[in-house]
Amino acid sequence: MNIALIGHGKMGHTIERLAPTRGHRIVSLIDIDNYRTAFDSDAFRRADVAIEFTGPQTAYDNITRCIDAGLPVVSGSTGWTARMDELKEHCLAAGGAFFYASNFSLGVNLFFALSDHLAKLMNAYPDYDVRLSETHHIHKLDAPSGTAVTLAEAIVRRIDRKTRWVRGQAQQADEIGVESVREGEVPGTHEVTYDSPVDTIRLIHEAKSRDGFALGALLAAEFIVGRRGVFGMNDLLRVNA
Secondary structure: OEEEEEOOOHHHHHHHHHHHHHOOEEEEEEOOOOHHHHOOOHHHHOOOEEEEOOOOOOHHHHHHHHHHOOOOEEEOOOOOHHHHHHHHHHHHHHOOEEEEOOOOOHHHHHHHHHHHHHHHHHOOOOOOEEEEEEEEOOOOOOOOOHHHHHHHHHHHHHOOOOOEEEEEOOOOOOEEEEEEEEOOOOOOEEEEEEEOOOOEEEEEEEOOOOHHHHHHHHHHHHHHOOOOEEEOHHHHHOOOO
16 A cells, blocks of 8 residues: 655654555655645655644645545544534545544543443532543643543533533533643553542553554554545444444
8 A cells, every 4th residue: 555644753753664564655755844745746646545644733734635636534633623524524525535533542442432431420420520631742732632632522422510621620610621741752641530529530541652553543544545435443443432
């Protein structure tokens, strides 16, 4: 499989390293130095699929350019998803293929399912208040992380007494506080805490390296080739949200 790799940061480098282990080739590498011309290059046109890991300012345009070129695209960029509905409409209207996940790790997606189930149970127990925290490396631009936002939004949907999430500590009873820490080279740690006057329940996922995220993105790229529509990790892993 020929891959156009859009973004050559830490995740891009990891995908570049792991792609050959699954028999794939990076035929087009697009980054800040060449993005103005690379989408029109012969190398980009040779790609079977694009994998996009950039930033919130460029992700939407990168993804739409792939769709408009008829190239299936997998994206893990976060911080731009307020425009997700718009992008999905564009993809479906163009007959394209788009796969998005805020986190491609198998373990994180199992963590999503566990958190969702626990939130359904906790809806009946108002003595437990809930908060989230996430810790990442100092190079991560968005805060909170897309994974933390996904967790928080799912909990809001499940717990009637919560109506929204906020950055930092919650100030109102109907809020879920999401705290962000940036330190060192931490790949990613997420924690969901339910606290009551008598005990505390914690769910924690701690990534050990970026390899799990990169492998998930490559699996998503293999999955999306030959398909049309909008997909996510539940389609790939058959995890019922």
